[in-house]
Amino acid sequence: MGSSLSHRPRKRFGQNFLHDAGIIQRIVQAVSPQPGQRIVEIGPGQGAITLPLLEACGKLEVVELDRDLIQPLADRAAGIGELIIHQQDVLKFDFGTLAGDDRLRVVGNLPYNISTPLLFHLIDQSPAIQDMHFMLQKEVVDRMAAAPGNSDYGRLSVMIQYHCKVDPLFRVKPGAFNPAPKVESAIVRLTPWQQPPARLDDLASLSLLVRTAFSQRRKTLRNTLKKLLPAEQIEAADVDPGVRPETISLEQYIKLANQLSRMKTREH
Structure with missing residues:
Protein backbone atom coordinates (compact mmCIF):
# COMPACT_ATOMS: atom_id res chain seq x y z
CA MET A 1 0.00 0.00 0.00
CA TRP A 193 -31.29 30.28 16.57
CA GLN A 194 -33.16 28.86 19.56
CA GLN A 195 -35.98 31.26 18.58
CA PRO A 196 -36.18 32.41 14.94
CA PRO A 197 -35.68 36.19 14.37
CA ALA A 198 -39.42 36.67 13.66
CA ARG A 199 -42.54 34.52 13.56
CA LEU A 200 -42.87 32.69 10.27
CA ASP A 201 -46.07 30.81 9.38
CA ASP A 202 -44.62 28.58 6.70
CA LEU A 203 -41.00 27.96 5.72
CA ALA A 204 -41.94 26.75 2.22
CA SER A 205 -43.58 30.13 1.52
CA LEU A 206 -40.44 32.00 2.59
CA SER A 207 -38.25 29.72 0.47
CA LEU A 208 -40.43 30.13 -2.64
CA LEU A 209 -40.77 33.88 -2.18
CA VAL A 210 -37.03 34.50 -1.68
CA ARG A 211 -36.06 32.25 -4.59
CA THR A 212 -38.56 34.04 -6.86
CA ALA A 213 -37.55 37.53 -5.71
CA PHE A 214 -33.85 36.96 -6.36
CA SER A 215 -34.33 35.11 -9.66
CA GLN A 216 -34.30 38.58 -11.29
CA ARG A 217 -32.54 40.74 -8.77
CA ARG A 218 -32.36 43.86 -10.95
CA LYS A 219 -36.15 44.04 -11.20
CA THR A 220 -38.55 45.48 -8.61
CA LEU A 221 -40.56 43.27 -6.29
CA ARG A 222 -43.71 44.31 -8.16
CA ASN A 223 -42.32 42.61 -11.26
CA THR A 224 -40.54 39.61 -9.77
CA LEU A 225 -43.31 38.65 -7.34
CA LYS A 226 -46.35 39.41 -9.52
CA LYS A 227 -47.24 35.72 -9.96
CA LEU A 228 -47.11 35.17 -6.21
CA LEU A 229 -48.17 38.45 -4.61
CA PRO A 230 -49.94 41.35 -6.34
CA ALA A 231 -48.60 44.82 -5.51
CA GLU A 232 -51.43 45.57 -3.05
CA GLN A 233 -50.54 42.41 -1.09
CA ILE A 234 -46.89 43.51 -0.97
CA GLU A 235 -48.05 46.88 0.38
CA ALA A 236 -50.30 45.11 2.89
CA ALA A 237 -47.11 43.59 4.35
CA ASP A 238 -45.67 47.14 4.80
CA VAL A 239 -43.20 46.67 1.93
CA ASP A 240 -42.76 49.03 -1.03
CA PRO A 241 -43.41 47.06 -4.28
CA GLY A 242 -41.15 49.50 -6.17
CA VAL A 243 -37.90 48.39 -4.50
CA ARG A 244 -35.41 45.72 -5.54
CA PRO A 245 -35.12 42.37 -3.77
CA GLU A 246 -31.66 43.15 -2.36
CA THR A 247 -32.97 46.08 -0.29
CA ILE A 248 -35.50 44.04 1.72
CA SER A 249 -34.60 42.87 5.23
CA LEU A 250 -35.11 39.34 6.55
CA GLU A 251 -37.98 40.58 8.74
CA GLN A 252 -39.69 42.11 5.69
CA TYR A 253 -39.27 38.87 3.74
CA ILE A 254 -40.90 37.04 6.65
CA LYS A 255 -43.83 39.49 6.54
CA LEU A 256 -44.19 38.93 2.79
CA ALA A 257 -44.03 35.14 3.27
CA ASN A 258 -46.74 35.32 5.96
CA GLN A 259 -48.85 37.38 3.55
CA LEU A 260 -48.34 34.69 0.90
CA SER A 261 -49.34 31.93 3.37
CA ARG A 262 -52.52 33.82 4.26
CA MET A 263 -53.41 34.18 0.58
CA LYS A 264 -52.83 30.46 -0.01
CA THR A 265 -55.04 29.64 2.98
CA ARG A 266 -57.82 31.86 1.66
CA GLU A 267 -57.62 30.22 -1.77
CA HIS A 268 -58.12 26.71 -0.34
Whole structure:
Protein backbone atom coordinates (compact mmCIF):
# COMPACT_ATOMS: atom_id res chain seq x y z
CA MET A 1 0.00 0.00 0.00
CA GLY A 2 1.27 3.50 -0.78
CA SER A 3 1.40 5.96 2.07
CA SER A 4 -1.63 8.17 2.69
CA LEU A 5 0.42 11.20 1.69
CA SER A 6 0.48 9.92 -1.87
CA HIS A 7 -3.28 10.45 -2.22
CA ARG A 8 -3.87 12.84 -5.09
CA PRO A 9 -6.66 15.33 -4.47
CA ARG A 10 -9.57 14.54 -6.77
CA LYS A 11 -11.31 17.22 -8.75
CA ARG A 12 -14.63 15.42 -8.76
CA PHE A 13 -14.74 15.50 -4.96
CA GLY A 14 -13.65 19.16 -4.89
CA GLN A 15 -10.70 18.19 -2.70
CA ASN A 16 -8.25 20.81 -1.45
CA PHE A 17 -6.29 19.57 1.55
CA LEU A 18 -5.37 21.97 4.34
CA HIS A 19 -1.73 21.80 5.46
CA ASP A 20 -0.97 25.16 7.18
CA ALA A 21 -0.34 24.36 10.86
CA GLY A 22 -1.12 27.90 12.04
CA ILE A 23 -4.51 27.92 10.30
CA ILE A 24 -5.32 24.42 11.59
CA GLN A 25 -4.59 25.62 15.14
CA ARG A 26 -6.81 28.72 14.69
CA ILE A 27 -9.70 26.59 13.42
CA VAL A 28 -9.43 24.16 16.33
CA GLN A 29 -9.26 27.10 18.79
CA ALA A 30 -12.38 28.65 17.18
CA VAL A 31 -14.27 25.35 17.55
CA SER A 32 -12.92 24.87 21.09
CA PRO A 33 -13.86 21.16 21.28
CA GLN A 34 -14.52 19.75 24.75
CA PRO A 35 -14.55 16.13 25.94
CA GLY A 36 -18.02 14.61 25.78
CA GLN A 37 -19.30 16.89 23.00
CA ARG A 38 -20.78 15.26 19.89
CA ILE A 39 -18.62 16.58 17.09
CA VAL A 40 -19.06 15.59 13.44
CA GLU A 41 -16.57 16.53 10.75
CA ILE A 42 -17.58 16.70 7.10
CA GLY A 43 -14.93 15.67 4.57
CA PRO A 44 -11.98 14.98 6.90
CA GLY A 45 -9.66 14.43 3.94
CA GLN A 46 -6.19 13.57 5.24
CA GLY A 47 -7.12 14.44 8.82
CA ALA A 48 -5.58 17.91 9.17
CA ILE A 49 -8.41 19.10 11.46
CA THR A 50 -9.63 15.60 12.41
CA LEU A 51 -6.65 14.56 14.51
CA PRO A 52 -6.42 17.70 16.71
CA LEU A 53 -10.24 17.63 17.19
CA LEU A 54 -10.08 13.95 18.15
CA GLU A 55 -7.24 14.62 20.57
CA ALA A 56 -9.28 17.34 22.29
CA CYS A 57 -12.61 15.51 22.57
CA GLY A 58 -11.67 11.81 22.60
CA LYS A 59 -14.42 10.73 20.19
CA LEU A 60 -15.27 12.08 16.77
CA GLU A 61 -17.59 11.11 13.91
CA VAL A 62 -16.68 11.93 10.33
CA VAL A 63 -18.53 11.75 7.01
CA GLU A 64 -16.24 10.99 4.06
CA LEU A 65 -17.25 9.89 0.56
CA ASP A 66 -13.79 9.07 -0.87
CA ARG A 67 -13.11 5.48 0.26
CA ASP A 68 -9.40 5.76 -0.59
CA LEU A 69 -8.99 8.21 2.31
CA ILE A 70 -10.76 6.14 4.94
CA GLN A 71 -8.18 3.50 5.86
CA PRO A 72 -5.23 5.94 6.05
CA LEU A 73 -7.38 8.20 8.25
CA ALA A 74 -8.34 5.31 10.55
CA ASP A 75 -4.65 4.33 10.80
CA ARG A 76 -3.60 7.85 11.76
CA ALA A 77 -6.35 8.15 14.39
CA ALA A 78 -5.41 4.86 16.08
CA GLY A 79 -4.29 5.55 19.63
CA ILE A 80 -5.53 9.17 19.61
CA GLY A 81 -9.21 8.50 20.31
CA GLU A 82 -12.36 6.85 18.97
CA LEU A 83 -12.94 7.79 15.32
CA ILE A 84 -16.26 6.70 13.78
CA ILE A 85 -16.23 6.95 9.99
CA HIS A 86 -19.42 7.15 7.91
CA GLN A 87 -18.58 6.47 4.27
CA GLN A 88 -21.50 8.34 2.72
CA ASP A 89 -22.49 11.23 0.52
CA VAL A 90 -22.92 14.12 2.95
CA LEU A 91 -25.75 15.59 0.82
CA LYS A 92 -27.82 12.50 1.67
CA PHE A 93 -26.57 12.07 5.24
CA ASP A 94 -29.11 12.35 8.07
CA PHE A 95 -27.35 14.26 10.84
CA GLY A 96 -30.39 13.92 13.10
CA THR A 97 -29.64 10.20 13.61
CA LEU A 98 -26.32 11.09 15.30
CA ALA A 99 -27.68 13.74 17.61
CA GLY A 100 -29.27 11.68 20.41
CA ASP A 101 -29.88 13.89 23.46
CA ASP A 102 -26.99 16.24 22.71
CA ARG A 103 -27.06 18.51 19.72
CA LEU A 104 -24.20 18.17 17.26
CA ARG A 105 -21.28 20.46 16.65
CA VAL A 106 -20.50 20.22 12.93
CA VAL A 107 -17.09 21.13 11.47
CA GLY A 108 -15.75 20.95 7.95
CA ASN A 109 -13.59 22.20 5.13
CA LEU A 110 -16.56 22.02 2.76
CA PRO A 111 -16.04 20.93 -0.86
CA TYR A 112 -16.56 24.15 -2.81
CA ASN A 113 -18.48 22.46 -5.62
CA ILE A 114 -21.33 21.42 -3.27
CA SER A 115 -21.12 24.06 -0.56
CA THR A 116 -24.44 25.83 -1.26
CA PRO A 117 -26.64 22.70 -1.52
CA LEU A 118 -24.82 21.30 1.51
CA LEU A 119 -25.57 24.44 3.56
CA PHE A 120 -29.26 24.14 2.66
CA HIS A 121 -29.18 20.42 3.58
CA LEU A 122 -27.69 21.31 6.99
CA ILE A 123 -30.07 24.17 7.82
CA ASP A 124 -32.95 21.76 7.15
CA GLN A 125 -31.52 19.73 10.02
CA SER A 126 -30.60 22.67 12.25
CA PRO A 127 -32.79 21.54 15.21
CA ALA A 128 -30.23 18.73 15.71
CA ILE A 129 -27.24 21.12 15.54
CA GLN A 130 -25.68 23.32 18.24
CA ASP A 131 -23.22 25.11 15.97
CA MET A 132 -21.25 24.75 12.74
CA HIS A 133 -17.73 25.88 11.86
CA PHE A 134 -16.96 25.78 8.16
CA MET A 135 -14.19 26.66 5.78
CA LEU A 136 -15.80 28.01 2.62
CA GLN A 137 -14.97 30.19 -0.34
CA LYS A 138 -14.68 33.72 1.03
CA GLU A 139 -17.33 34.94 -1.43
CA VAL A 140 -19.82 32.37 -0.07
CA VAL A 141 -19.16 33.57 3.50
CA ASP A 142 -19.61 37.18 2.30
CA ARG A 143 -22.97 36.21 0.81
CA MET A 144 -24.07 34.37 3.96
CA ALA A 145 -23.25 37.33 6.19
CA ALA A 146 -24.38 40.15 3.84
CA ALA A 147 -26.85 42.80 4.99
CA PRO A 148 -29.66 44.28 2.86
CA GLY A 149 -28.45 46.85 0.33
CA ASN A 150 -25.16 45.00 -0.20
CA SER A 151 -24.50 43.47 -3.64
CA ASP A 152 -23.61 40.13 -1.95
CA TYR A 153 -27.04 39.98 -0.30
CA GLY A 154 -29.30 37.33 -1.82
CA ARG A 155 -31.22 34.11 -1.32
CA LEU A 156 -28.38 32.47 0.64
CA SER A 157 -28.14 35.49 3.01
CA VAL A 158 -31.86 35.52 3.80
CA MET A 159 -32.32 31.76 4.22
CA ILE A 160 -29.17 31.21 6.29
CA GLN A 161 -29.86 34.24 8.50
CA TYR A 162 -33.41 33.04 9.13
CA HIS A 163 -31.99 29.80 10.57
CA CYS A 164 -28.66 30.88 12.07
CA LYS A 165 -26.56 33.64 13.53
CA VAL A 166 -23.66 34.12 11.06
CA ASP A 167 -20.19 35.07 12.36
CA PRO A 168 -17.37 35.31 9.79
CA LEU A 169 -14.18 34.55 11.79
CA PHE A 170 -11.07 34.88 9.59
CA ARG A 171 -9.72 34.53 6.06
CA VAL A 172 -7.50 31.79 4.74
CA LYS A 173 -5.08 32.35 1.85
CA PRO A 174 -4.90 29.82 -1.03
CA GLY A 175 -1.36 28.77 -0.03
CA ALA A 176 -2.74 27.03 3.10
CA PHE A 177 -4.05 24.23 0.84
CA ASN A 178 -2.75 21.58 -1.50
CA PRO A 179 -3.57 22.10 -4.30
CA ALA A 180 -3.95 25.85 -3.79
CA PRO A 181 -7.47 26.86 -4.86
CA LYS A 182 -7.85 29.89 -7.13
CA VAL A 183 -9.92 31.72 -4.50
CA GLU A 184 -9.57 32.97 -0.95
CA SER A 185 -11.31 30.99 1.76
CA ALA A 186 -12.82 32.03 5.08
CA ILE A 187 -13.92 30.41 8.31
CA VAL A 188 -17.49 31.06 9.44
CA ARG A 189 -19.42 30.10 12.58
CA LEU A 190 -23.15 29.37 12.20
CA THR A 191 -25.24 29.11 15.35
CA PRO A 192 -28.84 27.96 14.82
CA TRP A 193 -31.29 30.28 16.57
CA GLN A 194 -33.16 28.86 19.56
CA GLN A 195 -35.98 31.26 18.58
CA PRO A 196 -36.18 32.41 14.94
CA PRO A 197 -35.68 36.19 14.37
CA ALA A 198 -39.42 36.67 13.66
CA ARG A 199 -42.54 34.52 13.56
CA LEU A 200 -42.87 32.69 10.27
CA ASP A 201 -46.07 30.81 9.38
CA ASP A 202 -44.62 28.58 6.70
CA LEU A 203 -41.00 27.96 5.72
CA ALA A 204 -41.94 26.75 2.22
CA SER A 205 -43.58 30.13 1.52
CA LEU A 206 -40.44 32.00 2.59
CA SER A 207 -38.25 29.72 0.47
CA LEU A 208 -40.43 30.13 -2.64
CA LEU A 209 -40.77 33.88 -2.18
CA VAL A 210 -37.03 34.50 -1.68
CA ARG A 211 -36.06 32.25 -4.59
CA THR A 212 -38.56 34.04 -6.86
CA ALA A 213 -37.55 37.53 -5.71
CA PHE A 214 -33.85 36.96 -6.36
CA SER A 215 -34.33 35.11 -9.66
CA GLN A 216 -34.30 38.58 -11.29
CA ARG A 217 -32.54 40.74 -8.77
CA ARG A 218 -32.36 43.86 -10.95
CA LYS A 219 -36.15 44.04 -11.20
CA THR A 220 -38.55 45.48 -8.61
CA LEU A 221 -40.56 43.27 -6.29
CA ARG A 222 -43.71 44.31 -8.16
CA ASN A 223 -42.32 42.61 -11.26
CA THR A 224 -40.54 39.61 -9.77
CA LEU A 225 -43.31 38.65 -7.34
CA LYS A 226 -46.35 39.41 -9.52
CA LYS A 227 -47.24 35.72 -9.96
CA LEU A 228 -47.11 35.17 -6.21
CA LEU A 229 -48.17 38.45 -4.61
CA PRO A 230 -49.94 41.35 -6.34
CA ALA A 231 -48.60 44.82 -5.51
CA GLU A 232 -51.43 45.57 -3.05
CA GLN A 233 -50.54 42.41 -1.09
CA ILE A 234 -46.89 43.51 -0.97
CA GLU A 235 -48.05 46.88 0.38
CA ALA A 236 -50.30 45.11 2.89
CA ALA A 237 -47.11 43.59 4.35
CA ASP A 238 -45.67 47.14 4.80
CA VAL A 239 -43.20 46.67 1.93
CA ASP A 240 -42.76 49.03 -1.03
CA PRO A 241 -43.41 47.06 -4.28
CA GLY A 242 -41.15 49.50 -6.17
CA VAL A 243 -37.90 48.39 -4.50
CA ARG A 244 -35.41 45.72 -5.54
CA PRO A 245 -35.12 42.37 -3.77
CA GLU A 246 -31.66 43.15 -2.36
CA THR A 247 -32.97 46.08 -0.29
CA ILE A 248 -35.50 44.04 1.72
CA SER A 249 -34.60 42.87 5.23
CA LEU A 250 -35.11 39.34 6.55
CA GLU A 251 -37.98 40.58 8.74
CA GLN A 252 -39.69 42.11 5.69
CA TYR A 253 -39.27 38.87 3.74
CA ILE A 254 -40.90 37.04 6.65
CA LYS A 255 -43.83 39.49 6.54
CA LEU A 256 -44.19 38.93 2.79
CA ALA A 257 -44.03 35.14 3.27
CA ASN A 258 -46.74 35.32 5.96
CA GLN A 259 -48.85 37.38 3.55
CA LEU A 260 -48.34 34.69 0.90
CA SER A 261 -49.34 31.93 3.37
CA ARG A 262 -52.52 33.82 4.26
CA MET A 263 -53.41 34.18 0.58
CA LYS A 264 -52.83 30.46 -0.01
CA THR A 265 -55.04 29.64 2.98
CA ARG A 266 -57.82 31.86 1.66
CA GLU A 267 -57.62 30.22 -1.77
CA HIS A 268 -58.12 26.71 -0.34
